[in-house]
Amino acid sequence: MLSRVAERIYWAARYLERIENTVRLIGVYDKLMFDLPSNVGIGWYNLITINSADKAFSERYKNQDERNVVKFLLGDNTNPSSVASSLKFARENLRTTRDVIPAESWEMINELHLFVIENIQQGINRSQRFNFLDGVIKSCQQIQGLLVGTMPRDFVWYFMKLGRNIERADMTTRLLDAGVRAQMQVWDDEDVVNGHQIIWGNVLRSLGADQSYRRTIRAAVKSKEVARYIIEDPAFPRTINYCFSAMTDSLERLPKNETVLKDLQRIQKKILKTVDYSDLGEPMKDLLNDIQLDIVSIHNSISHNWFTNQ
Amino acid sequence: MTNIWNTYQCNDFYDEVMSSPGNARKPAQKLVSHFMSLSEEAVESRRIAAESTIKEMGVSFTVYTDSGNNIDRSWPFDIIPRTISKAHWDKTAAGLKQRLKALNMFINDLYHDQTIIKDGVVPAYVLEQSANFRKECIGISPPFGVWAHICGTDLVRDSDGEFYVLEDNLRVPSGVSYMLENRAITKRILPELFEEVNIAPVDDYCSQLFDMLVALSPRKISKPVVVVLTPGIYNSAYFEHSFLAQQMGCELVEGADLVVQDDDCVYMKTIAGLERVDVIYRRIDDLFIDPEVFNKESKLGVAGIMRSWKAGNVGLANAPGAGVADDKVIYAFVPDIIRYYLKEAPLLKNVETYLCYDEKQREYVINNIEKLVVKPANESGGYGMLVGPHSTKKERDRFVKLIQENPRNYIAQPTLALSTSPTFVEKNALEPRHLDLRPFILQGKDTYVTMGGLTRVAMKKGSLVVNSSQGGGSKDTWIVE
Numbered sequence: 001m002l003s004r005v006a007e008r009i010y011w012a013a014r015y016l017e018r019i020e021n022t023v024r025l026i027g028v029y030d031k032l033m034f035d036l037p038s039n040v041g042i043g044w045y046n047l048i049t050i051n052s053a054d055k056a057f058s059e060r061y062k063n064q065d066e067r068n069v070v071k072f073l074l075g076d077n078t079n080p081s082s083v084a085s086s087l088k089f090a091r092e093n094l095r096t097t098r099d100v101i102p103a104e105s106w107e108m109i110n111e112l113h114l115f116v117i118e119n120i121q122q123g124i125n126r127s128q129r130f131n132f133l134d135g136v137i138k139s140c141q142q143i144q145g146l147l148v149g150t151m152p153r154d155f156v157w158y159f160m161k162l163g164r165n166i167e168r169a170d171m172t173t174r175l176l177d178a179g180v181r182a183q184m185q186v187w188d189d190e191d192v193v194n195g196h197q198i199i200w201g202n203v204l205r206s207l208g209a210d211q212s213y214r215r216t217i218r219a220a221v222k223s224k225e226v227a228r229y230i231i232e233d234p235a236f237p238r239t240i241n242y243c244f245s246a247m248t249d250s251l252e253r254l255p256k257n258e259t260v261l262k263d264l265q266r267i268q269k270k271i272l273k274t275v276d277y278s279d280l281g282e283p284m285k286d287l288l289n290d291i292q293l294d295i296v297s298i299h300n301s302i303s304h305n306w307f308t309n310q
Numbered sequence: 311m312t313n314i315w316n317t318y319q320c321n322d323f324y325d326e327v328m329s330s331p332g333n334a335r336k337p338a339q340k341l342v343s344h345f346m347s348l349s350e351e352a353v354e355s356r357r358i359a360a361e362s363t364i365k366e367m368g369v370s371f372t373v374y375t376d377s378g379n380n381i382d383r384s385w386p387f388d389i390i391p392r393t394i395s396k397a398h399w400d401k402t403a404a405g406l407k408q409r410l411k412a413l414n415m416f417i418n419d420l421y422h423d424q425t426i427i428k429d430g431v432v433p434a435y436v437l438e439q440s441a442n443f444r445k446e447c448i449g450i451s452p453p454f455g456v457w458a459h460i461c462g463t464d465l466v467r468d469s470d471g472e473f474y475v476l477e478d479n480l481r482v483p484s485g486v487s488y489m490l491e492n493r494a495i496t497k498r499i500l501p502e503l504f505e506e507v508n509i510a511p512v513d514d515y516c517s518q519l520f521d522m523l524v525a526l527s528p529r530k531i532s533k534p535v536v537v538v539l540t541p542g543i544y545n546s547a548y549f550e551h552s553f554l555a556q557q558m559g560c561e562l563v564e565g566a567d568l569v570v571q572d573d574d575c576v577y578m579k580t581i582a583g584l585e586r587v588d589v590i591y592r593r594i595d596d597l598f599i600d601p602e603v604f605n606k607e608s609k610l611g612v613a614g615i616m617r618s619w620k621a622g623n624v625g626l627a628n629a630p631g632a633g634v635a636d637d638k639v640i641y642a643f644v645p646d647i648i649r650y651y652l653k654e655a656p657l658l659k660n661v662e663t664y665l666c667y668d669e670k671q672r673e674y675v676i677n678n679i680e681k682l683v684v685k686p687a688n689e690s691g692g693y694g695m696l697v698g699p700h701s702t703k704k705e706r707d708r709f710v711k712l713i714q715e716n717p718r719n720y721i722a723q724p725t726l727a728l729s730t731s732p733t734f735v736e737k738n739a740l741e742p743r744h745l746d747l748r749p750f751i752l753q754g755k756d757t758y759v760t761m762g763g764l765t766r767v768a769m770k771k772g773s774l775v776v777n778s779s780q781g782g783g784s785k786d787t788w789i790v791e
Contacts, residue, residue, distance in 0.1 A: 003579040004567050096543050099556040155581060255582040306581045 013163030405657030526625030570614025
């Protein structure tokens, strides 16, 4: 397998995952708005901060309001991580690797592309946003389903799986971060009844993890338990721990994998050892930030090992 | 009920399918009677089916626009195949093989002793001013003495029904994937005809191409590594590059995927490390293939590839420098070239050609420009030419000036009465449209010609320009027993 093809497949998978998770992320705040009293201002701008996009945002917009934040995350071509940009990159990567992916996946990504272009305004306007976000998630899952059902388990598959899981781990830290920041905003607000439960319930729902959380933990939604579940649960496929194990799985199938595998296992162990749930405020924000840096270093290790180191 | 086939007007030109309204030529008889038996709606539903099949299969080509927004367009396709009798085709194919064989001997001679010039058969100026002669290739002897392994020769039929060679494309001819896709589409939409009519299959092209490429491998191993080298996604033929790689089961590589090491061998960068490459089917123009030797700015090519090729460590198809014979001035000499090397009479006719470099011929061209087609010697894709009868006074004056400034660069030919074939112009409306034919010829150890080739159609009424970049379409081509 050519290094370039491996790299493009890996990135196509990352972008596809980023699309789905960016939409999930917007979904968290969208749902919070319905559940929290109207005088509690949830800072939409948090979504920019947790995506480390403050600078790019300030170059485009003055007003840090909901409309601009959503526009920036969904449709802005100048934001390289927006849904529209990610789609463009995913398409470009798949278009140049069409000879190794199922033909229908190319058609589906084109359909998704058309859906987003035609309906982006729905996503920006609050009234129909849910339908739009839901449509994108369904479309992404349709593509994933096709890939799972029709791709041979060869190198192409494992690079795809690797890209999907590294991006998913990263995006899960950001979803968690979104919850942490929302919680810090309502912390001292006495008007908010059950504020934590509302926030963390929505974080779980956005991950599609609410049911499995209840079945696994068998307790009410509590912030610390939710954070622990999202970081450590070994069975739910969007938790950080699970994504790391899935990456290990992929790495084990690839040639000359020793260094990357060692890096990954060291980092996974370190995270599980140092994580501390006693304070879900600043310390948790810092921890999530550290995990994101760890993920960057894993990416660099992958890229160096298979894509550029020749 | 009046049938559109009975009122089809085909008397102005040689029509390949119909000899007169309502009467099909012999190879097309079953085809036409089948179409005549279908209802208007049945035909229309097949046209629609063809269109959606093309979209589904993702058959596309890229159109470059001035704004820089390149558009991926679906391939325009007419569902009525063009038919040629097997007997006629066999003679034509023999002529094509003869032609390519002679052209390869000619190219090989140009890079060695140049006896043909010393013997005065081809004048020295032709070579001295050739834009595609690569002095870097002098003295190199590629396997089998073959430089142009893949050739796309454009044929047209004149009012006499004979095939004439319009040009030989020896650099990076494209279109073969569309020939194959056209057949795949036709099988889906007219399946019943394939039972009734004895149509020669075309789908062995990719395996023939692969075998030819394998034979160029410098390493005599059981599975040499063959790759297709593409300039990338922005090339108009990218679809074809990807198609051929897929069909041959080999890697589609870009310049950045390859590297030449100190041992002068070419390697591709894989996830398991460097892997030696034996044969490269390159779809990049000579001038961009190696920044060490040609265009220094080229990001498409591979530094050192020429070194490796000269050392005999990698096979290149087509060989760099093969384009020297892909020149409309050389074209005029091909009949002489055939006689010179093969001591045979040419089996295929050339179109009469006036060389503007020659004073007398130039004078004729300038005085009769409104009757002629004027072409630059080294352009492809139908760009930069003047079709005299369809031109304005201003355009003609501009071309006279161009010819006088650079006579070597222009040739002129009489405007041919290109043959036509019935083509759907809208629902239930049949009109004759002009067409040409591009068969593909392979030469390595053996020679091979496709059964028919790619038929291109000028979709605009009266137009003679068949290039897809300029509004041309295409048809399936049937060689019928």
